[in-house]
Amino acid sequence: MKISVYRYNPDTDTKPRMQDYEVKTFQGMMLRDALLEVKKQDESFSFRHSCGEGVCGSDGVNVNGRNVLACITPITELKEPIQVRPFPGRPVIRDLVVDMTQFYEQYRAVKPYLVRKDPLPEQEILQSPEERDKLDGLYECILCGCCSTACPSFWWNPEKFHGPAALLQSWRFLADSRDQATEERLDALDGPYKLFRCHSIMNCVEVCPKGLNPTRAIGKIKDLMLDKGV
Amino acid sequence: MSRQASGLMAWVIQRATAVYLALFLSYLLIQLAFNAPVDHAALVAWVSHPVVALGLVLFVPLLLAHAWVGIRDVLLDYVHVLGLRIGLLTLFAFVFIASGLWAFKAIITAGLQG
C-alpha cells in the first residue's frame, strides 16, 4: 500500500513537501500502524502518538482531507492514495507535529474547572443522578483537537474564537450543578468573537472521534444566555 | 450588562429579522414570479395597497439590519486589519442607509400617487 505523508524539517527545509512510502498491510491495521511502519523505514519522520486506543488524544492528523485519530482509523476505511497531513491551520513544528498552543490557551480561557463561592464542604459536593446525567456527552472529550482544527471559524480567528472543544468544555461546567460561576462564565463569553464566531457549520460534529456534539453545546450556551439576559 | 452588546444582541437581531424576511420575501418572490405588475399604474396600485405598503415599510429596515449584521460577521471572519474593516463597515452602512432612504422615498411617493 502506498502512503503519502507531509514532511517538513525546520532545520533543512524551507517548504513542506509530500513523501511517498510503500507499506505492507495486515489484518486490522490502523493508520497509526502505517505511520509507525513509515517511521521504521525512515527514522527522520515524526508524529505524536501514545495510547494507541483513542484515549490520549495525541495522534490527530488530517487524512485525505479529514481530521481523525490515527490509532482508531482502520486503513481499510481510507481511499488510496492515502495522504496524511498535519491538522489544518496549526503552525507545523515538524512533519505531522503541530503547535497546539492556541488550542490549549482557548481551553484555559473557559476556566475548565469547578468554581465554588460557598465554603467547601467537609466531604464531597453532592450531585443527584439526574444532575450528573447532564454531563454525559461533555466530559468524554479527550481534547484531541480534531474539531477545533476542522472549524473554519477557528482557522480565521484562533486567537479570539474559543473554538468547539473549549466551548464544549465551557458548557460542561455551565451544566454542572456544582459550579457557581454561571453569570461570570456567560459574561466572559459575550462579544462578537469568543462564542459568536460559530456559524453552525458543524465540521466539529462531523469529525469528533468520540461522537460528541459541540454545536449542540454551543446552542445550549446561547439558550442559557437568552434565558438570563433577555 | 456587557452580555447585551455586540455578541448576543447581534445574533438575536439576525434571527428575528430572518423570520420576517423569510415570510415577506417568499410572498415577494411568488408575487414577482407569477403576478408581476405590467405597467406603472399596476405597480403603484400594488405598492400603495395598505398591507403591501406596511409590509415594505417594515421590510426595508429589517432587511438592512439583517444585511448589516451579516456583512459584519463576514468581515469579522476575514478582514483582520482593523482600519480596513472599519472602513468597509462604514462604507456598507452608508450604502445601506442611502438605499433604505431611497426606497422609502419611492414608497411614500407611490402612496401619494395612489
Add this chain to the structure above:
Amino acid sequence: MQTTRPVFLDLWRIKLPIPAVVSILHRISGVLMLLAIPLAAILFHQALSGPAGFEQVAGILGFWLVKLILLILAWSLLHHLFAGIRYLLLDLGLGLDRPAARQSAWTALIAAVVVLVIGGVLAL
C-alpha cells in the same frame, strides 16, 4: 507565535462535509444579495417614478445579462432561504445530530435548485 512555520491550510485538500458546503453557499448567497441592495433600491425608485421610468426599468430587466444576474440572485435567495430556515431550526435544537444535519443540508441544497427550476418553468 512563530510565523516562520508552515501552516497546512490548502482549502482544496480539506474535505468539506455537505453541511459546510451549504454553509459557505449561504454566506456567498447572502453577500451576493447584499451587493444588489443599492441597485435594487435605484431600480425600485425608478420604476415608481412614472410610466417612462417603469418602461426604462422593464427594458433594463429584459436585457439578457441582467436576466442572468436575476437568475443568480433568485438562486441566492432560494438557497439562503432554505439554508436560513435550516439554521433557525438548528438554533431551536432541531436536527443537530450528524445524520440529521447532513440530511437537512442536502435537502436545503437540492430544494433551492428544484424550486428555482420549477418556478422558472411555471413563470415563463
